[in-house]
Each structure stands twice: as structure tokens, then as C-alpha cells.
Amino acid sequence: MLRLKKISETYDMKVFTDDGEFFGEVEESILTKNKVSGWRIKATKNSFLSKVLGSAKGVIVPHQLVKSVGDIMIISKAAVPSYEAEEEKAVE
Numbered sequence: 001m002l003r004l005k006k007i008s009e010t011y012d013m014k015v016f017t018d019d020g021e022f023f024g025e026v027e028e029s030i031l032t033k034n035k036v037s038g039w040r041i042k043a044t045k046n047s048f049l050s051k052v053l054g055s056a057k058g059v060i061v062p063h064q065l066v067k068s069v070g071d072i073m074i075i076s077k078a079a080v081p082s083y084e085a086e087e088e089k090a091v092e
Contacts (some may be wrong), residue, residue: 011027026057
């Protein structure tokens with residue numbers, strides 16, 4: 001059965017990757033033509049984002065990468081920022 005959830009109920013919801021790693025918390029939803037197109041996730045203490053991003057406040061995750069929304073939000077590991085390619089460019 002499909003259960004509906006109000007967007008306002010998702011604010012400050014904890015976000016985890018599909019690997020079970022704490023990613024951050026929902027700060028805001030991005031709407032386009034009455035549909036959710038993305039989610040702004042803020043980096044919080046002890047979150048994966050705060051470790052990876054450093055001084056940045058968060059990231060925008062496209063709604064296509066969201067796997068589930070319930071008591072928590074689960075997103076695909078593909079949403080995790082990867083800086084390995086940028087580090088390799090800096091070394092060269």
C-alpha cells in the first residue's frame with residue numbers, strides 16, 4: 001500500500017545511504033511543477049557529508065536517487081560526492 005507523506009514532515013529527517021552510512025539531514029525540498037525534483041541535504045555533526053565536504057553546508061540530491069522515505073530517507077550511494085577524480089587532477 002502506498003502511504004503519502006507531507007513534504008513538511010520530511011524537514012530535519014535523517015538521511016542514510018543504502019550502505020547504512022549517516023549522510024545528513026533534509027533541509028529543504030526542491031519543487032518543479034508540483035513535483036519534487038531534488039532534496040537539499042545539510043551536513044550535520046558526525047555525518048558523512050561533514051567529513052567529505054569540510055566547510056560546505058550541504059549538497060543537492062536529485063529525487064531519482066532517493067530510494068525510500070519513511071521514518072528516515074534512504075538514498076543511493078551514487079549520491080555520495082566523490083573527490084577522487086579531482087584529487088588526481090590536482091596531483092597531475
